[in-house]
Amino acid sequence: MNFSEIGKPRPRFEGIDQVTGKSTYVGDMYLPGMLYAKGLLSTEDHAKILEIDTSPAKQLKGVRVVITGHDIPVNITGPIVQDAYCLPIDKVRYRGEMIALVAADTEEIAEEAVSRIKVKYERLPAVFDPRDALQPDAPIVHDEFQGTLCNGNLILMHGHDVSRLVHGDVEQGFAESDLIVEHTFATTPELGGAIEPYAVLAQPNGADGLTIWAPSQSPFANAGAIAKILQLSTNKVRFISPAVGGAFGQKAGYFEPVVALAALKTDRPVRYTFTSKEFFLHGSSRSPMYLTYKMGVKSDGKIMAIQRTTLTSAGAQASVGILITHKGGFMGAGPYYSPNHYAECRVAYTNKVPGGAVRGFGMAQATFAMESMMDIIAEKLGMDPLEFRLKNVLCDCNNCSPTGENMKSIGIRPCLEKVREMSGWQA
Amino acid sequence: MKRRGHGVAGCIYTATVPGAPNPEAANVQMNDDGSVQIQIGGVEIGQGCRTVICQIAAEALCIPFEKVRVYNSDTGVTPFDMLTASSRQTFVGGNAVLLACEQIKKVLFDSTAKKFEVPVEALDIKPGFIYIKDHPEACLPIEVAAILSYYVFRQLPIGVGQFYPFNTGQLDENMQGIPCATYSYQATIADVEVDTETGVVDVLKIYTALDCGRAINPLLLQGQMEGGAIMGLGWALREDSYPLMTRVEGVHPEFDPATRPTSFADYPIATAMDIPDIETAIVEVLQEEGPYGAKSAGEIVHNSAAPAIINAIYNAVGVRIWDLPASPDKILKGLKEKQQLEIA
Known part of the structure; x- marks a missing residue:
């Protein structure tokens, strides 16, 4: 096929403007009469909220509105299940959770007002590690969703405590194996690391609703969520994602509904620009996982069975943790063929910042475990680890994935052969 | 050494x-x-x-x-x-x-x-x-x-x-079915140097080959591959937003949720000082349903760098990293355990 344009190495349209500082980010935007917002973030990992006294903040000159969870028409949201409070009322579930929002004439006044809000907490025991969260005496993160969204801290996936993958018969595969290896791996909560902290600008448009600017990766989903929370129709929320200073999955919306409400209540544009510190503490990170992989192989290096057990820490909200766990579950055996697969995947609430989508989404964690296993097994078999991989890659003759899909256009073999050639690989 | x-x-x-x-x-x-x-x-x-x-x-x-x-x-x-x-x-x-x-x-x-x-x-x-x-x-x-x-x-x-992509849908109760529209593939080789005195890992070179179907724009793909490898390097060796918490052997006794990184000064993503030569290659295995045969590239590029680096560390010094990141303390601990095992 002859192309005139496909395959041309074009630089990005926005590239020059972004690296020379000419792009307009939400934090650079200004509208006449604009107010500045600031949030009060929880200093507790897990605590009952006994009282929020906003009156000292409201008395400060230049403060236009103070918003708590009581002011929000529908104070619950979430991308997959509805378990995230815009602003929590009864308890905080992680350090950094936003409890109240102030909009004021200047950023300094807003900051001062936030510092005057008095919150009385009753500290509760907190749980951080998902293994601890599954212990019978573990503190429960969401008491209110027992049996509906979770059992204890286990988040229900399609109504079940555990999501299973069954393909072939792993027990038979292990029985036919000459070598069985089992190990457990753990991954860390990696931040997306976007350089631009999150920011939201909301402008009320009278009967037309409002316009929101934010560097979000999901403007349509955000507009829908804001409409639901503020009880507007979706066509009254115009959401614009302008220049985005890096996202990596970390920018799927944070506090737009609260800033939008502040704009509607004051009938003034309101902008909230996170500081770097706020973005680090409040921004989502890669959901950490524990992964136990058990694999059976023949002495000639053929994989016979792959059994996997994973446990994800979702943080204080399910967010996309269910999907991440699911994806690591069905693709977690990597680009290799095995006649037999079994997987059990679980995801638990913990008192941490809700994990989110970070580039690699469940598969980064699984790839670390699987590729470590491939090397460990190759060494035990006395095989070159690259040859061991080539022996087991998905290919046109062994193209069945763990989900039973017959894969096509499979490029793993040429990729492995290419890097072997490029690097002059010698085992 | x-x-x-x-x-x-x-x-x-x-x-x-x-x-x-x-x-x-x-x-x-x-x-x-x-x-x-x-x-x-x-x-x-x-x-x-x-x-x-x-x-x-x-x-x-x-x-x-x-x-x-x-x-x-x-x-x-x-x-x-x-x-x-x-x-x-x-x-x-x-x-x-x-x-x-x-x-x-x-x-x-x-x-x-x-x-x-x-x-x-x-x-x-x-x-x-x-x-x-x-x-x-x-x-x-x-x-x-x-x-x-x-x-x-x-x-x-x-x-x-x-x-609407064809044929994709919810998997059944055994997670069987066709979950996604297309699949891309990548392989990465990392060369590292490990300082056995300090436990510090220096990534010397990364070779990576990507099959994302038709390369609509090879320059942007190269950028994706380099950026992904750098992000993977950071995850492999340094990044952790809840330091000391996630450990195979159990949460570290010094873990404190109140001391989390709050800026890039204390959250060490890889910088120009850490980034090795990255040699990229594009392998085109076309998929007919993709535009001009293209598949996808945005996320896969992150995933193989970290395990390639972790495997290279083992190849260099015989220390297996079970939980990320491969920080100097874990490598020194691994070296010490290996030494004790050899003496025994």
């Missing part, structure tokens, strides 16, 4: 949100001067989707890249985008734009057929022109076909494309 080693890792990654319908739409309008404006809901997050979408439209409509412009991610103006994630944009956005471009081409062909008084089937398109197949000298510049469409033959060259 400094010891060198190398490690390899492969990976697979999907495009489209698993089990979801993944709808995507595009509006494409050719103006009466032959220039084209596209509206898509997708967000430009540095991956280059605006540039790639313009390349796809320019190819489809046989017009120069410079004549295409994209306006995006404004829910009041642009058509629906499910979300810019799951490595979707080239695959679903590209297909939606192609469908819209087909409608525009049909209008331009109709107008040209009327102008030349020939059947539509007698026509073909080449860069800049629509022409009569049997008489290639009889050709009409595309911008002329556009203006004739607007004001003479009364049909606007506007296309509305909507795309």
